[in-house]
Amino acid sequence: MENLYQKLTEDIRFVEGMNACINCGTCTAICPAAQFYDYDPRMVVDTVQHKNDKEIEYLLKSDTIWQCGECLSCKTRCPRNNVPGYIIQALRALSTELGYFAESEKGRQQLALKRTIGEHILKHGYCVYIDEVNTEMYPEQGPVWDWMQKNATPLLKRLGANYKQDGAGTLRNTSKESLDDLQRIFDITGATERFNKIEHYSKLKSEELGITFDEGLNNDYFKSIYNSKSDII
Amino acid sequence: MIKEEVSKRWLAYQKEIADDHYYFARSCIRQNFFPAAEELFLNILKNELHKDIFDDPQQTTCTGIAYHSGIVPMETTMTVVARQFALMTEAGYENFVCSCVTSFGIYTEVLETWKHNPELEIKIRKLLKESTSKEFEIPKNLVHTSDIIFKFRKEISAKAKYKLINKETGKPLNIVEHIGCHYAKIFPDKGVGGAEYPYVLAGLIDEWGGSQIDYPERRHCCGFGFRQYLIKANRGYSIANTKRKFDSMKDYHPDLIITNCPGCNFFMDRWQYVISEMDGITYDDKGYGIPVLTYEELAGLMLGYNPWNIGLQVHQVDVVPLLDKMGYPYILEDKYKGINGEDMGKPEKTSLNCCC
Ligand code: SF4
Numbered sequence A: 001m002e003n004l005y006q007k008l009t010e011d012i013r014f015v016e017g018m019n020a021c022i023n024c025g026t027c028t029a030i031c032p033a034a035q036f037y038d039y040d041p042r043m044v045v046d047t048v049q050h051k052n053d054k055e056i057e058y059l060l061k062s063d064t065i066w067q068c069g070e071c072l073s074c075k076t077r078c079p080r081n082n083v084p085g086y087i088i089q090a091l092r093a094l095s096t097e098l099g100y101f102a103e104s105e106k107g108r109q110q111l112a113l114k115r116t117i118g119e120h121i122l123k124h125g126y127c128v129y130i131d132e133v134n135t136e137m138y139p140e141q142g143p144v145w146d147w148m149q150k151n152a153t154p155l156l157k158r159l160g161a162n163y164k165q166d167g168a169g170t171l172r173n174t175s176k177e178s179l180d181d182l183q184r185i186f187d188i189t190g191a192t193e194r195f196n197k198i199e200h201y202s203k204l205k206s207e208e209l210g211i212t213f214d215e216g217l218n219n220d221y222f223k224s225i226y227n228s229k230s231d232i233i
Numbered sequence B: 001m002i003k004e005e006v007s008k009r010w011l012a013y014q015k016e017i018a019d020d021h022y023y024f025a026r027s028c029i030r031q032n033f034f035p036a037a038e039e040l041f042l043n044i045l046k047n048e049l050h051k052d053i054f055d056d057p058q059q060t061t062c063t064g065i066a067y068h069s070g071i072v073p074m075e076t077t078m079t080v081v082a083r084q085f086a087l088m089t090e091a092g093y094e095n096f097v098c099s100c101v102t103s104f105g106i107y108t109e110v111l112e113t114w115k116h117n118p119e120l121e122i123k124i125r126k127l128l129k130e131s132t133s134k135e136f137e138i139p140k141n142l143v144h145t146s147d148i149i150f151k152f153r154k155e156i157s158a159k160a161k162y163k164l165i166n167k168e169t170g171k172p173l174n175i176v177e178h179i180g181c182h183y184a185k186i187f188p189d190k191g192v193g194g195a196e197y198p199y200v201l202a203g204l205i206d207e208w209g210g211s212q213i214d215y216p217e218r219r220h221c222c223g224f225g226f227r228q229y230l231i232k233a234n235r236g237y238s239i240a241n242t243k244r245k246f247d248s249m250k251d252y253h254p255d256l257i258i259t260n261c262p263g264c265n266f267f268m269d270r271w272q273y274v275i276s277e278m279d280g281i282t283y284d285d286k287g288y289g290i291p292v293l294t295y296e297e298l299a300g301l302m303l304g305y306n307p308w309n310i311g312l313q314v315h316q317v318d319v320v321p322l323l324d325k326m327g328y329p330y331i332l333e334d335k336y337k338g339i340n341g342e343d344m345g346k347p348e349k350t351s352l353n354c355c356c
């Protein structure tokens, strides 16, 4: 087995976020994730600081590390300058690298994030794009969103946007040159590799679970990871 | 006495905000979910405050949402941020202003990381050069768009046609401000007022005539949680946290919520709609919900802009009750019309009351 603790220490977020934890529980008291899930940032930090690779492996394969909301409220509050939210980032990166993310329900959701937010960046230049957001996937957008999408051209003109046009402005096209820059940055800095790993391990998991896997959003595996939940308290 | 003490503490965190010549970076969420807001901000800066601000067509996301969702490595985010700085440098600017609190946190974190680990800055410079042939200067000044509105709040006030006053009672409107976690919780000294008493929006309320509401969950997260909202299966996290805030603020009878971050604005607006549909609960006494505006939308109202030209009709919670309280003029029939007055129909009714 890889030396997991050693691997964590190679991540700058871990270096910045992990000092000695005194188990005071302050982070847990203010953590929004702890108020919703059976999640305890104090436990995460304490587990990691014991440097027990077996326990770290368990964490990397669990739902726990995916329950943090990255609000970083804990950064302001910890009396010992630990940052549970940074430690979580390092754990998530390692879990993805090793394919362990596919072992938990929450971890498997990384594929859906890659195929929405991740691919939007390379397609539109931004994480979110109006044409990709519909009220089936995001019902809370409500009727006002349906109305806005239906009337996008005249409405967005009234609102001063430059929707789908070249040049500057709100919702303008992102030039091919900029998109090519992003693609090259993704290729050279490890994002493309991470995307490929997410795809690879997700496909393996879908075969193990016997769920149809395909490209895009319209397949059983994507729908199940995007919609299903079993662990909310 | 307590008020004086708090004011003193607020003033303890002063932040340098450049006076002019800004390079503007758009937000993924703001431009999609509140598509009038950024043009409104640019208009206020250029036409009301007569400032120079450059809106670059080459600019992209900072990748912040993807980064905090764990799908891109930190090197990727740092290099994309470096590209944005390179675009700023190429355009001849030194003051970087971003229109998103997540981005503000990202840019600040990248700069702080490089400060503590100069070898990483060197590495990213190399990666940027290799991938895009670009080079960059570190911005002299890095601020969030709301910092600029805060800086010029008095100038806006001097030009304002309206105040945050209930026209009928003559009393200040009760206003909740929500700052967004990444504005000052990560690096408290980078936000006006710090993490405990952020003043960037509270200062607008004070200056423009309203009354701040201090309520128990004032600093609680809006519930975005990145992957917690983005994945439908996790979305209970988001609504539960936002509801916690509504439940905590409702006894203070807010007339308005204002937000710093476009994401927070979205959640505080849309989850009111969902809570009303699911549980029949609304957080005002007339069944409309509490209107939720961004700081630039509020500035636009102060300056007397037509509410339907600055996108106030694309919120799910109706803003008309707020306009009525302020005695603000509007033409209801114009609310859902196109640029040339064309009929575009109306959004379907929801369980929230609406003047439509
Ligand atoms: S960053 Fe994560 S662990 Fe820290 S307070 Fe927010 S949700 Fe909790």
Ligand code: SF4
Pocket (backbone or CB within 6 Å): A020, A021, A022, A023, A024, A025, A026, A027, A028, A041, A042, A045, A077, A078, A079, A080, A081, A082, A083, A084
């Ligand atoms: S607040 Fe800091 S010291 Fe206290 S339990 Fe959390 S990480 Fe440990």
